[in-house]
Amino acid sequence: MDSVKPKRSLVEETYDILIDAICSGELPPGERLNQDVIAAQLNVSRQPVNSAISILRANGLVEDTGRRSVVVSSFDPQLFQSIFEYRKVVEPFAVELAARELQKTDRRHADRVLKVGEKAFQSGKLTDLVHADMQFHEMIYGWSRNQVIQTSMKTNWHHIRRSMAVVLRSPETVSQVWSEHAKIVEQLFDGNSDQARQTMARHIGGAYEAISADISDPVVADAD
Amino acid sequence: MDSVKPKRSLVEETYDILIDAICSGELPPGERLNQDVIAAQLNVSRQPVNSAISILRANGLVEDTGRRSVVVSSFDPQLFQSIFEYRKVVEPFAVELAARELQKTDRRHADRVLKVGEKAFQSGKLTDLVHADMQFHEMIYGWSRNQVIQTSMKTNWHHIRRSMAVVLRSPETVSQVWSEHAKIVEQLFDGNSDQARQTMARHIGGAYEAISADISDPVVADAD
DNA sequence: GTACCTAATTTCGTATACGAAATACGAAAA
DNA sequence: TTTTCGTATTTCGTATACGAAATTAGGTAC
Incomplete structure (x- = not known):
C-alpha cells in the first residue's frame, strides 16, 4: 500500500x-x-x-x-460548445485506442466504476454524479494510453464541472447516461470496438444536446 | 493604434x-x-x-x-507518439471545422504564412523552420474557432519543439512538408474540405514517420 | 582504502517587508 | 446637487529574511 x-x-x-x-x-x-x-x-x-x-x-x-x-473567468457558452465539439471527436477516438489492448482486470475496474455511478444516481447528489461521470470517462482516457488525451481532458473537466454546477440534469437524462456507459463497456469487452466508438459518439452528442439548452446565456462578471 | x-x-x-x-x-x-x-x-x-x-x-x-x-522533465518517446497519434485525429478535425466559414481575408494570411515558410526553408535555420511550421498549424487551429484545440495544441507544441531541437530533418522532408501545407490551403479554399482533411491526415502521419525513427531512444537525466 | 558519522553548506519553501499603482473617499467648486 | 481633483487606503508585485531539509565534505575508525 x-x-x-x-x-x-x-x-x-x-x-x-x-x-x-x-x-x-x-x-x-x-x-x-x-x-x-x-x-x-x-x-x-x-x-x-x-x-x-x-x-x-x-x-x-x-x-x-x-x-x-x-x-x-466568465463562463463562455462558446467554450462549452468547443469542449463538446472536441469531445465528440476525441472520446470515440479514445475508445478506439482503448480497444487495442484491454486487460481482463480492467473489466473489474469498469464494473466498480459503473456501480459507483449507480449509487450516485440513487443518492441524487449532483456532486457525486458529476464525480462519477468524470471517473468513467477518465477510465476510458486511461485505457487509451494516450497522455495527451488525458491531460487535455483534465483541463476540460474543470470547465465541464463548472458548467455542471449551474446546470440541473433531469433523472431520465442521468439514467440514460449511465446505461450508455454500461453499453460502451459491454461493447468494448465483447470486441465490438467500432460499435463502442459509435455509442460514445452518440453519448457525447446526446449529453451536449441535453445540457446546452440550459446554458445559452453566458455567465459573466457583474457590470460595474 | x-x-x-x-x-x-x-x-x-x-x-x-x-x-x-x-x-x-x-x-x-x-x-x-x-x-x-x-x-x-x-x-x-x-x-x-x-x-x-x-x-x-x-x-x-x-x-x-x-x-x-x-x-x-525527460523527453519520453511514448509522449511523442501520443502527440502524433493525437494530432493525426485532431488536426484533420481542425481542418474540417476550418472549412465551415473561411473568410476571403484568411487567404491573404495563409499566403503570408506559406511565404514565411519558404523563406525559412531557404535560410535553412532550424529554429525558423520549426517556428514557421508552428505558425502554419496554429493558423489552422485558429480557423477551427475551437478554443480547446488551440490550447491543447499549444501545450503539445512545447513538446514538439523540444523534440525538433534534437532531431535534424532532411531538406527533402522539409520541402515536402511545405508543399503539403500549400496543398491543404489550396484544397480548403477550393471547397474540397474533405480532401484537405485527408491531406492533413497524411501530412501528420508522414511527419511522424519521418521523425520517429530518430527519437527511438528516450532522452533522460544522467544517472547519478 | 573503505565505510560511516557528523558538521558545514547549499537550496528550497514560506513568511515578512516595502514600494508602487490603482481605487475609494471626501472636500471644494460649479 | 453634481463634478472634479487631491489624498488616504487597499492591494498587488517583488524583494528580502528565515528556518528546515538535504546534500556535501571532511575526518575518524576499521
Missing part, C-alpha cells in the same frame, strides 16, 4: 482548494480573488496564494481585470 | 524565458534548475523565479526529483 506522504506544498494545497472552489461554483465567474483574504482563510502567507493564482491565470481559470485584481 | 504596454510581470517574463530555454533544448532534459542562479542571471529576486517554476511544474515541463531540486 502506498502510504507515502506526498508532502504537498502550500502552493499545491492552495491551488487545489481554489480550483475546486471555482469548479464547484463556490467562486462564481466574476468573483474577485483577494490574496489577503484567501491567505487569512487558509492560514498561510500571501506568497503561496500568489503562486497558486499565477498557475490559475496560466490555465485561464482566472484573469486580470486590467484593474489591480484578478477575477474568476 | 494599440500602443498600450502589456506590462508583463516578472513571473511571465521568467516563465517565457525558461520555457523557451527548455523547448529550444538550451536546457536539456535532466538539467537542474537552480533558483538562485536563474534569479541572478535575470537580475530578479528568487520570488518570480519560484512562481514561474510552479507553473512549469503544473504543466509537466519540469519535475521534482524527490531531492530538493527540480529538473527538466
Whole structure:
C-alpha cells in the first residue's frame, strides 16, 4: 500500500482548494480573488496564494481585470460548445485506442466504476454524479494510453464541472447516461470496438444536446 | 493604434524565458534548475523565479526529483507518439471545422504564412523552420474557432519543439512538408474540405514517420 | 582504502517587508 | 446637487529574511 506522504506544498494545497472552489461554483465567474483574504482563510502567507493564482491565470481559470485584481473567468457558452465539439471527436477516438489492448482486470475496474455511478444516481447528489461521470470517462482516457488525451481532458473537466454546477440534469437524462456507459463497456469487452466508438459518439452528442439548452446565456462578471 | 504596454510581470517574463530555454533544448532534459542562479542571471529576486517554476511544474515541463531540486522533465518517446497519434485525429478535425466559414481575408494570411515558410526553408535555420511550421498549424487551429484545440495544441507544441531541437530533418522532408501545407490551403479554399482533411491526415502521419525513427531512444537525466 | 558519522553548506519553501499603482473617499467648486 | 481633483487606503508585485531539509565534505575508525 502506498502510504507515502506526498508532502504537498502550500502552493499545491492552495491551488487545489481554489480550483475546486471555482469548479464547484463556490467562486462564481466574476468573483474577485483577494490574496489577503484567501491567505487569512487558509492560514498561510500571501506568497503561496500568489503562486497558486499565477498557475490559475496560466490555465485561464482566472484573469486580470486590467484593474489591480484578478477575477474568476466568465463562463463562455462558446467554450462549452468547443469542449463538446472536441469531445465528440476525441472520446470515440479514445475508445478506439482503448480497444487495442484491454486487460481482463480492467473489466473489474469498469464494473466498480459503473456501480459507483449507480449509487450516485440513487443518492441524487449532483456532486457525486458529476464525480462519477468524470471517473468513467477518465477510465476510458486511461485505457487509451494516450497522455495527451488525458491531460487535455483534465483541463476540460474543470470547465465541464463548472458548467455542471449551474446546470440541473433531469433523472431520465442521468439514467440514460449511465446505461450508455454500461453499453460502451459491454461493447468494448465483447470486441465490438467500432460499435463502442459509435455509442460514445452518440453519448457525447446526446449529453451536449441535453445540457446546452440550459446554458445559452453566458455567465459573466457583474457590470460595474 | 494599440500602443498600450502589456506590462508583463516578472513571473511571465521568467516563465517565457525558461520555457523557451527548455523547448529550444538550451536546457536539456535532466538539467537542474537552480533558483538562485536563474534569479541572478535575470537580475530578479528568487520570488518570480519560484512562481514561474510552479507553473512549469503544473504543466509537466519540469519535475521534482524527490531531492530538493527540480529538473527538466525527460523527453519520453511514448509522449511523442501520443502527440502524433493525437494530432493525426485532431488536426484533420481542425481542418474540417476550418472549412465551415473561411473568410476571403484568411487567404491573404495563409499566403503570408506559406511565404514565411519558404523563406525559412531557404535560410535553412532550424529554429525558423520549426517556428514557421508552428505558425502554419496554429493558423489552422485558429480557423477551427475551437478554443480547446488551440490550447491543447499549444501545450503539445512545447513538446514538439523540444523534440525538433534534437532531431535534424532532411531538406527533402522539409520541402515536402511545405508543399503539403500549400496543398491543404489550396484544397480548403477550393471547397474540397474533405480532401484537405485527408491531406492533413497524411501530412501528420508522414511527419511522424519521418521523425520517429530518430527519437527511438528516450532522452533522460544522467544517472547519478 | 573503505565505510560511516557528523558538521558545514547549499537550496528550497514560506513568511515578512516595502514600494508602487490603482481605487475609494471626501472636500471644494460649479 | 453634481463634478472634479487631491489624498488616504487597499492591494498587488517583488524583494528580502528565515528556518528546515538535504546534500556535501571532511575526518575518524576499521
